[in-house]
Each structure stands twice: as structure tokens, then as C-alpha cells.
Amino acid sequence: MYEWHWHIEWQTPYEFHGHAITKVIAEEKTPYQRALLVELARFGKALILDGKIQSTITDEFIYHEALVHPLLLSINNPEKVLILGGGEGATLREVLKHKTVKNAIMVDIDPIVIDFAKKYLQEWHQGAFDNPKSKLVIDDGYKFIRETKETFDAVLIDLTDPIKDSPSQMLYTKEFYEEVKRISRWGIVTQATSPSFSLETFSIIYNTIKQVFKKVSAGIVYVPAFDGLWGFVYASDIVNPVEVNKEEVNNRIKERIEGGLRFYDGETHITMFSIPKHIREVLEKENRISTRENPVAVPA
Numbered sequence: 001m002y003e004w005h006w007h008i009e010w011q012t013p014y015e016f017h018g019h020a021i022t023k024v025i026a027e028e029k030t031p032y033q034r035a036l037l038v039e040l041a042r043f044g045k046a047l048i049l050d051g052k053i054q055s056t057i058t059d060e061f062i063y064h065e066a067l068v069h070p071l072l073l074s075i076n077n078p079e080k081v082l083i084l085g086g087g088e089g090a091t092l093r094e095v096l097k098h099k100t101v102k103n104a105i106m107v108d109i110d111p112i113v114i115d116f117a118k119k120y121l122q123e124w125h126q127g128a129f130d131n132p133k134s135k136l137v138i139d140d141g142y143k144f145i146r147e148t149k150e151t152f153d154a155v156l157i158d159l160t161d162p163i164k165d166s167p168s169q170m171l172y173t174k175e176f177y178e179e180v181k182r183i184s185r186w187g188i189v190t191q192a193t194s195p196s197f198s199l200e201t202f203s204i205i206y207n208t209i210k211q212v213f214k215k216v217s218a219g220i221v222y223v224p225a226f227d228g229l230w231g232f233v234y235a236s237d238i239v240n241p242v243e244v245n246k247e248e249v250n251n252r253i254k255e256r257i258e259g260g261l262r263f264y265d266g267e268t269h270i271t272m273f274s275i276p277k278h279i280r281e282v283l284e285k286e287n288r289i290s291t292r293e294n295p296v297a298v299p300a
Ligand code: SAM
Pocket: 053, 054, 055, 063, 084, 085, 086, 087, 088, 107, 108, 109, 110, 113, 139, 140, 141, 142, 158, 159, 160, 161, 167, 168, 171, 191
């Protein structure tokens, strides 16, 4: 019964979660990362990069809705949105649900992961790459931000975790957030790793962003396939998702989103931003900052 192949995912140097694999769909070593597409016995199809599950078909909607909608719904009529990373195309899919969005630009460093997504992750992108409002750019997000002359209503940062020396590590630094602020009119959001497995990483990312933006909020969700809580940081000088009440979230979803949501609504909004006391205390006390000289990294 237990003669499976296993995906062993290290969350800290002291613990892992094992997922039984029923099928390996594709595998490739790209110039940037090791990409693996599998079927997991419990969660179905899953994209794994450098040994870390990025998302699974069963619960990807939790992560992607939580990343995209609190920020976009706190902004007046977002029209032009930039996504950094976002390989699967599911962040792009969620952005395109906003009726006001006219241009969604996605910048991912890895063309092989994008090809994987286009070929095998139809359930994630649901045709988003072919939408006339979408533009895909293959580039390093940091380089793109430095060189672009454009500005964007919102910047959504959907990168791999800051693994030491990985292509995304420098995109969790104060210097990077300062560059992003320059090109974002209303605000930004980033995935910020797991408060369950690396509360330290989460709180350092939160505190780093606090040095750059005036209004900064942390949100958390539970993602079953990640086997823990997942954190996001929303930041702006103008708006704050936390200041939008439950009824207003529901009104805005009704008015502004096409295609429906499965996870995020007024009720979920309250739970996402109701951070338990012990986590709040860590966030409030954090005084370390991630910089290019001393960038934050996940423990495993
Ligand atoms: N849900 C996610 C997780 O669990 O970490 C992130 C999803 S998404 C697949 C992450 C994407 O970030 C990948 O497609 C990867 O190629 C991209 N990426 C990593 N470093 C990058 C960089 N410097 N610039 C642009 N994209 C980058």
C-alpha cells in the first residue's frame, strides 16, 4: 500500500512533508530551477520548482485569489497590472477577472516553466496567456523593473520563495521594493512565505516593506497542499485592504469581478486579516531588514 514514489518537501531543516506521487508528467532542469510536474495522490496535478510545491490543482485558487483580490479591490478601477513571476498563469487568470483591467503584463524569468504551464496547466491559466489584454515578457523581474519607463496601477509579486542564491532572492530586498514603488501608482502585494514554517522570513519581509510604504498589511491563509499557513504582504501609500469592510468587499466583488470566486469574499477577508496574537507580536517586534547585502532566505 505504501509503495509509492514520494515527493519529500523540506519545510525546515528539521521537518518535511511527504506527498505520494502517482505519476510524473514532465521533468526538466532549466537554467534557473528544477521543474517537475506530477500527479499527487491527494492533491492531483502539481507544479514543483526546486523541490517546493508551487501550487496544486486542488487548492491553487486559495493562494491565487488571496494574492490578487484584496489589493486590486482596494484600488479604484485598476487598469494596468504588472505580475512578476506567476509561472502557472493563475495569477494572470485572476487579474483578468477584474472588469476594469485593460492590460495585464506578466514578467517571468523562465521560458521553460511557461511552456510547462501552457502545455500542462490549462486548468490554472484557463487561456489567460491568449487573452488579448495579456502580455508575457520573459525577463528577470528585477531587471524589468529597473529598465521599464512604464508605470502600473498595481504590481503583484508571485515569485518562488527566497531560497538562498535562487533567481528570486534579491526580489525580497528593500532596494527592490524601492524600485517597485517607483513604478506602482497604487500599491503592491507579494507572497511572503509561510508563517508556519518560517515566521522569521515572513516577519522580515513584512518589516522590510514597512520601511518603504506607509500602509502595510499582512494577510494569512491556510493552504492544505503547503501543509501550513501562507502569508502575503499588501503595501501602498494610499490604500489598505484592511480598511475595506466586509460588506464593501462583497459589493466590490459583485460589481467588479467577472467569473466568480471560490475562496475570497467579505467573510474570508475578515479571517485573512485577523492575525493571531502571537504572530502579530512577532510582526510588530521585528526589526531586521532584508537588503541586497544581507538578503532574507527561507530556512529550507
Ligand atoms: N506560488 C508560488 C510559490 O509557492 O512560491 C510562486 C508561483 S510561480 C510558479 C513562481 C515563478 O517565479 C516561477 O515561474 C519562476 O520562474 C518565477 N521567478 C523566479 N525568479 C524570478 C525573477 N527573478 N524574475 C521573474 N520571475 C521569476
